[in-house]
Amino acid sequence: MDRYLDELIGRSLPEGGFASYEGGEYRPAASAWAALALRFHHARGDLVEKARSRLVEDQQRDGRVSVSSSHPSAYWPTAVAVLAWQGGALAHREAQERAVRFLLETSGLHWKNRSSEYIGHDTSIRGWPWVEGTHSWVEPTALAVMALAVVGRRDHERVREGLHMLQDRQLPSGGWNYGNTVTFGQELLPMVDATGMALTALAERTPRETVERSLQYLRRETRRLRTPLSLGWGLLGLKAWNEEPPESMDWIRETLEKQQTAGPFETSLLSLLLLTSALANGLIKALKGTESIARQGADS
Amino acid sequence: MSGDRGMTRRGFVLSLLSGSVLALSGASFLRKYTEGGMRAPAFIARAGDYEGEIASLIIAGLRELGINEKEIAGRKVLLKPNLVEPRRDCAHINTHPLVVRGALEAFLHMGADQVAVAEGAGHSRDSMLVLEESGLATVLQSDGIPFVDLNYDPVYTTENLGNRTKSKTFVLPRLLQRFDILVSMPKLKTHHWTGVTLSMKNLFGLMPGEFYGWPKNVLHHQGISRSILDINATVRPHLAIVDGIVGMEGDGPIMGQPRHVGVLVMGRNFPAVDATCARIMGIDPTRIEHLAGASGWLGPIAEKHIIQRGETIAAVQTPFRLIERIPAQRDIHL
Numbered sequence: 001m002d003r004y005l006d007e008l009i010g011r012s013l014p015e016g017g018f019a020s021y022e023g024g025e026y027r028p029a030a031s032a033w034a035a036l037a038l039r040f041h042h043a044r045g046d047l048v049e050k051a052r053s054r055l056v057e058d059q060q061r062d063g064r065v066s067v068s069s070s071h072p073s074a075y076w077p078t079a080v081a082v083l084a085w086q087g088g089a090l091a092h093r094e095a096q097e098r099a100v101r102f103l104l105e106t107s108g109l110h111w112k113n114r115s116s117e118y119i120g121h122d123t124s125i126r127g128w129p130w131v132e133g134t135h136s137w138v139e140p141t142a143l144a145v146m147a148l149a150v151v152g153r154r155d156h157e158r159v160r161e162g163l164h165m166l167q168d169r170q171l172p173s174g175g176w177n178y179g180n181t182v183t184f185g186q187e188l189l190p191m192v193d194a195t196g197m198a199l200t201a202l203a204e205r206t207p208r209e210t211v212e213r214s215l216q217y218l219r220r221e222t223r224r225l226r227t228p229l230s231l232g233w234g235l236l237g238l239k240a241w242n243e244e245p246p247e248s249m250d251w252i253r254e255t256l257e258k259q260q261t262a263g264p265f266e267t268s269l270l271s272l273l274l275l276t277s278a279l280a281n282g283l284i285k286a287l288k289g290t291e292s293i294a295r296q297g298a299d300s
Numbered sequence: 301m302s303g304d305r306g307m308t309r310r311g312f313v314l315s316l317l318s319g320s321v322l323a324l325s326g327a328s329f330l331r332k333y334t335e336g337g338m339r340a341p342a343f344i345a346r347a348g349d350y351e352g353e354i355a356s357l358i359i360a361g362l363r364e365l366g367i368n369e370k371e372i373a374g375r376k377v378l379l380k381p382n383l384v385e386p387r388r389d390c391a392h393i394n395t396h397p398l399v400v401r402g403a404l405e406a407f408l409h410m411g412a413d414q415v416a417v418a419e420g421a422g423h424s425r426d427s428m429l430v431l432e433e434s435g436l437a438t439v440l441q442s443d444g445i446p447f448v449d450l451n452y453d454p455v456y457t458t459e460n461l462g463n464r465t466k467s468k469t470f471v472l473p474r475l476l477q478r479f480d481i482l483v484s485m486p487k488l489k490t491h492h493w494t495g496v497t498l499s500m501k502n503l504f505g506l507m508p509g510e511f512y513g514w515p516k517n518v519l520h521h522q523g524i525s526r527s528i529l530d531i532n533a534t535v536r537p538h539l540a541i542v543d544g545i546v547g548m549e550g551d552g553p554i555m556g557q558p559r560h561v562g563v564l565v566m567g568r569n570f571p572a573v574d575a576t577c578a579r580i581m582g583i584d585p586t587r588i589e590h591l592a593g594a595s596g597w598l599g600p601i602a603e604k605h606i607i608q609r610g611e612t613i614a615a616v617q618t619p620f621r622l623i624e625r626i627p628a629q630r631d632i633h634l
Contacts, residue, residue, distance in 0.1 A: 020452060029510075067510045070457070071471065074511045109521070117625070130513030134521055137513065139425070178423050178514045184492055184626050186555045189385065193426050229426040261441055262428065266452055 004256050005043050011267050012047045016054030020266050028065050029077040032084035033271035040278035052088045055081045056095040063102030073132035076140045082147035086287045103144050104158050108136030120182025127165040137179040138169050142197035150287040163205050166198050174213025192221045196233030203240035226255045228265050232272035240282030252277045335596035340569030341607040342576040347545050348562050354402025361566040364609040373411030378479035382486045382502050383419045386433035392548040392558035395485050397436040399543040420450030420505050422515050451509035462530030465522040471511040482537040488547030493524055495588045495628045497553050498574040499540035503531045525589035540573040541566050549620035561618045571599030572606045582619030587632040
């Protein structure tokens, strides 16, 4: 993994944080994922700290971290920043607490189902949106639930409601997509990345039998998919339920090597794969410190 | 006394006002009827399957539309297919890779300096997977054509020039500023929220997911049809090439069934192209909210105002199955 870590390090910015690609501009979510990947590979702690500090600089007064300071409504990176700040210095922990308060005080738009004939899910259950003023969707809700669980708020009512929302959005045949289950009477199709995120958030919070079909879907799809987002979250989802296909490291390497033909992966995606390769169990366990930290350099 | 003068001051003002209202509504009616004098051509080509000479058909279409080498040579062309979800062996969901290849060959043949393909998939954040599952990744890699994921491209903010929604500005990919010609390459599909999804709706894929979410829910909350109009009025795209070889009927844009039509539809004016496509699908474009909203403003949608080139609509018309219980598809048949 060393050369891929070097590739990631090459995208760090002198003022802290990471760009989406080498020579690109600072991006908060990319910086948070890069910090997580480096942390669990025990590589360049200085860059991890600088990325965390850059995220603090970028944080707005109410605690949110947005895609761009000029577009505060796109605040979905807040949860990822909370994950990146975990285990950081005092200033990072203070920023993390502000972000946690922000998450607890915000939600998507919700309403009583006007017609279940059109939309299958319960639109009244609160979760988190990608962007302020819109409905709650699976991925931002899963990220927020993970962030709040990591900082010890797993029993907060918003977390419980977020978990309920994720359960409600599980497809009847298994798996999750972005967040619509049934429209106009037709069940929609699952997506591996969303399924992995939802299963990560739900690990140890719901009986296995309630998500067994989704786990089966991930087991099947991770065998064949070799794209960083799907494979990364697919494996993280399985690991969160103490399942790790024995070939997973080969799959990760195979996917990383695709950059030779497909071009460089965006920093969040590269980091996600590197992070996945470093974690023996789930992301939440690793960040809560209950995992016997990573595979120290085993694959470097 | 007032009766002696025939009309009071108040009556005079009221009659002036009502006259103005009548004149205005008359003008509005006239404008709607004439679509502001707008006229635009749309080209229909028969294309039986994806194995045919699609590039040649597109070149022929460009010439019919008055687009020659002089207009293309040295320009940078950005192709925007419709890649909404990753599904293998579903030729009716995403723009077929061989239609994209046909377009890029056509533009390179006509002297384009550069051709690239870009999309910001609306449901899936895994653009690489969408590319691979649709078969487009293989085509682009073998042809050495770059793909840009618009969901994560650097952005710029620009004024909303349509003003049909409350959005004052739009966030758009900077890539649009680096290319000269934007080509919308949708699939011929029905849609369960907008009736049809064609070249105008396809521009939703320009909006970066980082700022608009997955799905692009900001646009839904602003009103889908109004957002379509605003994006088109702001971006001002240049050309539409619709993959109507195999379309989708029923519960589009994902869960419908394939429908073979065997056409490519092209044009510079998107409302004219989409209205033509709607008629091919057996759908009345005036019953489609965003097309009715575009009429006489962004382009013509009345059949008499569209200069039909290539095949006639009647020769290729293939009525699509619509679903009565989907409100956007109710009572829209021709």
